[in-house]
Amino acid sequence: MEQPIIIIGGGLGGLATAIHLARAGRRVLLLEKNERVGGKLNIVSECGYTFDTGPSLLTMPWVLRELFATAGAHLEDSLELIPVEPTCRYTWPDGMRFDASQTLPLLLEQIGRLDTRDVDGFLRFMAYTARIYNAVAEPFLLNPFDGLRDFATPALLRDSWKIDPLRTVDQAVRAFFHSPYLRQVFNRYATYNGSSPYRAPATFNLIAYVELAEGGWYLRGGMYTLARALVGLAQRLGVEIRTSSPVARIMVRDGAARGVVLAGGETIAASRVVVNADPRYTYEQLIPGESRIAARLARLEPSCSGFILLLGVDRIYPQLAHHNIFFAHDYPGEFAAIFDRKVPAPDPTVYVCTTAVTDPQHAPPGHSNLFVLVNAPALSPRTNWEREAAGYRDTVVRKLERMGLAGLEQHITYERIITPDDLQTRYNAIGGAIYGLASNHPFTAFLRPPLRARTLRQLYFVGGGTHPGGGIPLVLLSGRAVARRVLAD
Numbered sequence: 036m037e038q039p040i041i042i043i044g045g046g047l048g049g050l051a052t053a054i055h056l057a058r059a060g061r062r063v064l065l066l067e068k069n070e071r072v073g074g075k076l077n078i079v080s081e082c083g084y085t086f087d088t089g090p091s092l093l094t095m096p097w098v099l100r101e102l103f104a105t106a107g108a109h110l111e112d113s114l115e116l117i118p119v120e121p122t123c124r125y126t127w128p129d130g131m132r133f134d135a136s137q138t139l140p141l142l143l144e145q146i147g148r149l150d151t152r153d154v155d156g157f158l159r160f161m162a163y164t165a166r167i168y169n170a171v172a173e174p175f176l177l178n179p180f181d182g183l184r185d186f187a188t189p190a191l192l193r194d195s196w197k198i199d200p201l202r203t204v205d206q207a208v209r210a211f212f213h214s215p216y217l218r219q220v221f222n223r224y225a226t227y228n229g230s231s232p233y234r235a236p237a238t239f240n241l242i243a244y245v246e247l248a249e250g251g252w253y254l255r256g257g258m259y260t261l262a263r264a265l266v267g268l269a270q271r272l273g274v275e276i277r278t279s280s281p282v283a284r285i286m287v288r289d290g291a292a293r294g295v296v297l298a299g300g301e302t303i304a305a306s307r308v309v310v311n312a313d314p315r316y317t318y319e320q321l322i323p324g325e326s327r328i329a330a331r332l333a334r335l336e337p338s339c340s341g342f343i344l345l346l347g348v349d350r351i352y353p354q355l356a357h358h359n360i361f362f363a364h365d366y367p368g369e370f371a372a373i374f375d376r377k378v379p380a381p382d383p384t385v386y387v388c389t390t391a392v393t394d395p396q397h398a399p400p401g402h403s404n405l406f407v408l409v410n411a412p413a414l415s416p417r418t419n420w421e422r423e424a425a426g427y428r429d430t431v432v433r434k435l436e437r438m439g440l441a442g443l444e445q446h447i448t449y450e451r452i453i454t455p456d457d458l459q460t461r462y463n464a465i466g467g468a469i470y471g472l473a474s475n476h477p478f479t480a481f482l483r484p485p486l487r488a489r490t491l492r493q494l495y496f497v498g499g500g501t502h503p504g505g506g507i508p509l510v511l512l513s514g515r516a517v518a519r520r521v522l523a524d
Contacts, residue, residue: 038304039064039275040521041295043282043321044311046074047507048498050265051514052309052521054106057272059522064303065274066295068281068463073262074311074498075462075469076507082449084347084404085257085397091388091406092119092358093252094245095508099261102511106268113264115255117393122251124356125220126438128364133216134356137250150214160211160221163199164244170197171241199237200477207237219366223384226410228505229338229470231370236477245508253357253393261507285310285321291492307521309495313471314484316463317496328490337413338470338505339373340455342427344407347449351403352440359387361438369410374475377412379427385409385434402448407431411455413466420454428452471500486517487524495521 040056042049045067053063071077075089093099096116103110110116121134133149136142147154199207208221222232224242254260266276281298285308292308310317318329362384363369369380388406391398398404409431412418436443455467464471472483484501488494497517499505 037062038294038306040307040309041066041303041305042309042311042497043285043295043317044068044074044498045072045276045278046311046498046510047076047262047265048510048514048517049074049309049311050262050269051102051511052311052497052518053269053274053276053514054102054265054272055515055518056521057269057274058105058107059518061522063269063274064305065269065276066280066282066297067276067278068298069461070279071262072266072276072278073259075458075464076258076262078257078259079345079451081345081451082347083399084345084402084449085390085394086345086404086406087258087388087390088343088345088406088453089258090507091253091258091390092122092246093254093258093261093507095249096252097249098508098511102265102515103268105515106272108268108271113267114260116252117255119251119253119357119393121356121358122246123358123360124354125216125360125362127216127219127362128438131216133220135220135247142247146214146217149216150212153212153214153217156211156213157217160208160240161244161247163207163211164240165248166197167199167238167241168244171238199240202237204232204235204237204239207240208232219362222366223360225474226339228474229410229468230474231374233367233370234374234475236474238477239474251358253390255394257390257394257397282321284323285317285494287322287324287491292488292494305493307493307495307524309497309517309521311496311498312500313462313464313468314496314500315465319465320463322491325490332484336374336473336475337466337468338473339410340413340458340467341453341469342379342409342411342424342431342455343453344405344428344431345449345451345453346405346407346443346447347398348403348405348443348446349401349448350446351401354439355387355389355392355403357389357392359389361385361387361435373410373412374473377415377417379409379411379418379423381430382434383409383431385431385438387435407435411467413468414455414459415466420456424452424454470505471498474504486513486520493524 039062042065077088079086100110125133204225225232225235282295283298284296286294294304315332318325372380386408458467
């Protein structure tokens with residue numbers, strides 16, 4: 036019998052890879068260490084509350100439609116996409132509020148309310164971000180990519196000014212917007228890949244274009260329905276999926292990946308091995324003798340991590356939209372704490388998602404499910420989360436109370452804390468870094484481990500730790516790209 040292609044890790048990238056390979060007629064075995072697939076896209080259901088615990092917004096839905104079509108299926112037969120309106124509600128310490136509407140006239144009205152000059156600035160900003168997207172989409176986002184050589188095409192070198200790599204996100208945003216509120220809103224998009232707007236290259240303003248031009252979507256029933264749907268596609272194509280099957284080691288012989296050894300001792304031979312996990316973890320823990328690459332990756336700056344609260348609340352806060360941001364007073368100071376001092380910000384920006392606004396069954400009647408996320412530094416000796424988690428939890432809850440969620444502490448009926456330590460343990464994410472590497476340098480994108488390992492044959496990577504980066508559509512595109520690499524080799 037043909038040896039399978041083994042995929043280590045059942046995140047969205049691993050599932051997408053499995054679907055593409057199985058559709059091409061390859062035998063595929065997917066191994067997931069946890070009890071459920073999905074990776075960071077996961078779910079918690081307790082005491083009548085349901086929480087999405089990973090990505091909470093779907094963008095670029097055409098990527099998902101394309102994946103379903105590849106599997107011979109129709110997206111709408113399995114999933115219901117719901118536009119989120121507003122995409123996000125922003126609130127500042129002084130009481131100012133801004134709704135990022137998906138309806139252009141409403142959005143322009145909201146922008147003009149903050150500063151009339153910024154209506155024109157926004158339209159110019161969108162034209163600018165469209166130029167960036169159009170310049171990088173074909174050579175970088177949508178195709179297999181193994182390094183700077185693949186990216187440095189004559190056309191892109193000629194038009195390199197379009198991607199604006201020498202300014203920061205913040206510097207570019209300031210050129211379009213007068214309102215300090217709007218500058219903060221558009222700077223926030225750098226956090227979508229775990230970076231600082233004051234250090235990440237302005238190229239990443241394309242994230243704003245993707246969300247604002249193509250919209251933000253929610254999946255009826257919760258974002259985890261996507262993982263369930265992809266499992267269904269994969270299994271119908273013949274993919275074997277084994278959960279609770281942690282891999283202890285990748286077998287290497289004659290310079291090539293030949294299979295895996297499970298934590299229980301079982302060995303499984305493979306024709307190829309695709310890793311849907313942190314590449315640094317892979318080189319440090321799964322491949323003996325690759326310490327040189329592990330050391331190189333250790334020198335690169337990780338993305339931020341996250342401090343998470345799951346709060347079941349016995350009341351409804353009518354001011355909450357589906358997605359909410361409660362900004363810090365000192366936004367530059369927040370990122371200086373996270374990336375420079377490597378400590379939790381004393382006054383953090385707080386993200387709150389309450390899916391019960393759209394899916395009432397996610398909380399008992401009259402209750403709310405609050406997924407609360409604060410950007411936190413990747414793990415370092417400067418923060419002991421076992422000792423500091425409870426105190427930082429109080430900091431976050433008190434901030435939400437100051438920002439309008441009156442009496443929150445007294446209304447909490449269910450609570451769970453998830454720290455960077457937990458993220459590292461559950462997802463093998465070194466340092467608890469949610470997005471792999473930070474993008475705080477113009478060349479970070481080219482320093483990510485390539486789809487095809489350079490030192491070992493028959494070994495590949497997929498997911499947020501490799502090309503093209505994190506987020507639902509990008510890891511799905513990563514799955515398509517790595518499948519093409521495998522099939523071409």
